[in-house]
Amino acid sequence: MALFFTQLLTGIQNGAVYASLAIALVLIFRTTGILNFAQGEMALFSTYLLWKFTDSGLTVWLAIIITMAISFVGGALIERVVIRPVEQSSALVIVIVTIGLFLAINSLAQVIYGSGQRAVPTFYPHHIWRPGGVIISSDTLVLVGVLAIECLLLFLLLQRTKLGLAFRGVSGNAESSRLLGVPVGRILMVGWGLSAAVGALAGAMAIPTTAGLVPSSMQQILVFAFAAAAIGGFDSVVGAVVGGIIVGVADALTIGYVNALHGIDLVVPFGLILLVLLFRPAGLFGSTHVERV
Amino acid sequence: MSRSQQRLLGLAVSVAVVAVLIVWFGWIFPTNYKSADTRLVAQAFYIGVAAMGLNILTGYNGQVSIGHGAFFGVGAYTTALLMDHEYTFLGITYGHVSFLGTLLPCAIVTFVIGALVGFPALRVKGLYLALVTLGLAVIFPDLATRFVKGTGGTSLVALTPTELAAPSWFADHFPSLSAQDQWAYTMCFALAIVGLVGVWVIARSRFGRSLIAVRDHEAAASSVGIDLARTKVLAFALSAMYAGIAGSLSVLVLFNASADKVETFQNSIEFLVALVIGGTATVIGPIIGGFAVVYIDKWTKDAFPSKPVLSPAIFGIALIVLMYVLPDGVVGGSRRLFAWSRRTLQTRRARPAAPATPATPASTR
Numbered sequence: 001m002a003l004f005f006t007q008l009l010t011g012i013q014n015g016a017v018y019a020s021l022a023i024a025l026v027l028i029f030r031t032t033g034i035l036n037f038a039q040g041e042m043a044l045f046s047t048y049l050l051w052k053f054t055d056s057g058l059t060v061w062l063a064i065i066i067t068m069a070i071s072f073v074g075g076a077l078i079e080r081v082v083i084r085p086v087e088q089s090s091a092l093v094i095v096i097v098t099i100g101l102f103l104a105i106n107s108l109a110q111v112i113y114g115s116g117q118r119a120v121p122t123f124y125p126h127h128i129w130r131p132g133g134v135i136i137s138s139d140t141l142v143l144v145g146v147l148a149i150e151c152l153l154l155f156l157l158l159q160r161t162k163l164g165l166a167f168r169g170v171s172g173n174a175e176s177s178r179l180l181g182v183p184v185g186r187i188l189m190v191g192w193g194l195s196a197a198v199g200a201l202a203g204a205m206a207i208p209t210t211a212g213l214v215p216s217s218m219q220q221i222l223v224f225a226f227a228a229a230a231i232g233g234f235d236s237v238v239g240a241v242v243g244g245i246i247v248g249v250a251d252a253l254t255i256g257y258v259n260a261l262h263g264i265d266l267v268v269p270f271g272l273i274l275l276v277l278l279f280r281p282a283g284l285f286g287s288t289h290v291e292r293v
Numbered sequence: 294m295s296r297s298q299q300r301l302l303g304l305a306v307s308v309a310v311v312a313v314l315i316v317w318f319g320w321i322f323p324t325n326y327k328s329a330d331t332r333l334v335a336q337a338f339y340i341g342v343a344a345m346g347l348n349i350l351t352g353y354n355g356q357v358s359i360g361h362g363a364f365f366g367v368g369a370y371t372t373a374l375l376m377d378h379e380y381t382f383l384g385i386t387y388g389h390v391s392f393l394g395t396l397l398p399c400a401i402v403t404f405v406i407g408a409l410v411g412f413p414a415l416r417v418k419g420l421y422l423a424l425v426t427l428g429l430a431v432i433f434p435d436l437a438t439r440f441v442k443g444t445g446g447t448s449l450v451a452l453t454p455t456e457l458a459a460p461s462w463f464a465d466h467f468p469s470l471s472a473q474d475q476w477a478y479t480m481c482f483a484l485a486i487v488g489l490v491g492v493w494v495i496a497r498s499r500f501g502r503s504l505i506a507v508r509d510h511e512a513a514a515s516s517v518g519i520d521l522a523r524t525k526v527l528a529f530a531l532s533a534m535y536a537g538i539a540g541s542l543s544v545l546v547l548f549n550a551s552a553d554k555v556e557t558f559q560n561s562i563e564f565l566v567a568l569v570i571g572g573t574a575t576v577i578g579p580i581i582g583g584f585a586v587v588y589i590d591k592w593t594k595d596a597f598p599s600k601p602v603l604s605p606a607i608f609g610i611a612l613i614v615l616m617y618v619l620p621d622g623v624v625g626g627s628r629r630l631f632a633w634s635r636r637t638l639q640t641r642r643a644r645p646a647a648p649a650t651p652a653t654p655a656s657t658r
Binding site: 029035082085086089090092093095096097099100101102103104105106107108110111115216219223226227229230234262263264265266267269270273274277278281282283 | 351357413416417418420421423424425427428429431432435436438439555562565566569570573600602603604605606608609610611612613616617620
């Protein structure tokens with residue numbers, strides 16, 4: 001039973017990271033309506049910034065806040081400069097542009113920061129408790145706590161402020177919002193900025209629990225975040241969180257228990273996606289669209 | 294010139310252009326250029342074939358897949374294993390097949406797998422479907438690593454020079470095309486032509502029209518009697534078969550079949566990029582895209598030979614710029630250019646100008 005709870009907690013910890021990046025994906029999907037392939041690499045670049053700040057002696061939590069602020073500006077700029085010109089094109093074209101961004105950002109990060117392994121510190125002391133054989137790491141508690149705070153702040157921002165109202169208006173119907181005087185362009189920039197900041201937080205939380213920061217750090221996480229967003233529904237923040245936890249836990253339990261799937265444990269999250277989507281084609285919490293003929 | 298004369302002239306010009314292209318790519322190019330060049334063009338051809346397959350699915354049928362790297366890999370493994378290994382099944386020993394002998398099994402295997410993957414597509418749509426196919430690209434390398442017993446216990450199946458060489462009947466008939474790289478090139482070229490003709494036929498057939506109808510409006514398509522399930526699953530199966538054959542071809546060019554995680558994902562992306570650069574839902578677009586991907590990659594690598602990490606950045610930026618300039622691909626772009634030049638010529642000839650007709654680049658899709 002101790003193994004079960006240990007694996008469960010590991011799963012929840014990983015799930016919190018996937019959820020965080022999945023939220024970033026959802027924020028962009030809701031504004032621009034596309035899947036952002038560059039999301040992981042944007043987070044990677046932010047995490048390199050964080051490493052640079054902490055390496056030069058800045059306090060970690062302050063460095064995280066500064067990194068998130070810079071990422072917000074960076075994300076907004078990417079929307080304005082790179083995405084805006086193709087905004088009216090087909091979704092496939094925008095996806096190719098984000099793939100271009102993926103390649104460019106990853107390669108630039110390597111050029112600027114090198115491809116060696118970088119250690120990113122945590123802002124909390126590392127500690128492990130072992131009540132009754134169950135391994136509880138402080139990482140798990142902090143990651144889940146940060147995710148909870150992040151969700152609360154996002155909820156307040158989206159549901160309780162005028163900006164959030166405009167954001168929801170644009171994601172619901174951009175044309176009508178424009179007619180009502182909502183500055184759609186600026187809202188799109190905010191969406192991308194928020195997404196980049198949330199992604200930066202995901203990187204800042206995830207990387208210190210791994211061996212270190214390398215240029216391919218975020219790719220596996222991004223794949224899991226895709227899975228999380230698909231299970232939860234691409235236009236739902238709640239869905240992203242639930243999906244992230246489901247994917248994380250399913251993966252951890254498979255690794256812990258199912259020997260037959262040794263080395264092919266990724267079958268489980270993707271089998272899960274298939275299963276969920278077969279019954280709910282728009283994810284668990286996604287909204288479905290009714291089409292008129 | 295009367296209208297019929299104009300059409301005849303147009304036909305004659307296109308036949309001449311096609312003939313020149315076939316002679317150039319089929320004979321002059323492989324016999325006169327170095328093996329490095331033929332390998333590069335061979336690569337462009339097989340990426341083109343894979344992109345053609347993706348075009349059937351994504352371009353004509355509107356179902357986006359980012360998992361075609363997996364079908365490509367299955368094709369490559371089928372060919373490599375059949376050429377290199379020996380299997381005994383129901384008392385019959387089968388193996389050490391020639392390259393051409395592997396094509397049919399490969400087509401059947403990938404067709405069936407494609408159809409199986411197509412079934413979820415009956416319910417799952419758009420972005421969600423793309424994610425399901427992404428799962429395919431992510432899982433395939435793990436499956437191969439676990440179950441393929443390749444060279445030296447790894448999942449890589451490397452072929453010997455004798456297995457890769459041109460068969461004797463080919464070398465006897467075409468002695469000046471008998472080097473390994475020329476054989477590989479010729480196969481890629483020939484199958485690219487076959488694939489091109491295949492897509493051309495499909496696009497003009499009843500099935501092709503129903504693909505487009507399903508893409509443009511599913512409910513309307515089904516209300517005029519199109520079998521949605523059959524159309525979608527068949528699109529998936531055919532598309533996977535193309536990608537599988539492309540994988541087979543890659544074995545001749547790369548000398549092995551491998552299941553690298555990054556590579557499988559990159560292949561999936563590369564096919565999508567080739568398709569969009571060339572022009573979705575056009576017959577010739579994917580092959581142009583194949584050339585574009587291979588050569589942009591080569592040029593960006595050559596631009597800064599001392600800094601190889603920089604080349605993906607240039608590739609990425611080139612991709613973004615291309616999408617700004619040619620959002621409808623090379624084929625769409627040239628159609629726009631053609632329509633524009635014809636309009637300006639006409640208005641110049643017949644002043645005062647008639648009201649300009651708006652450009653409709655996608656009208657013939």
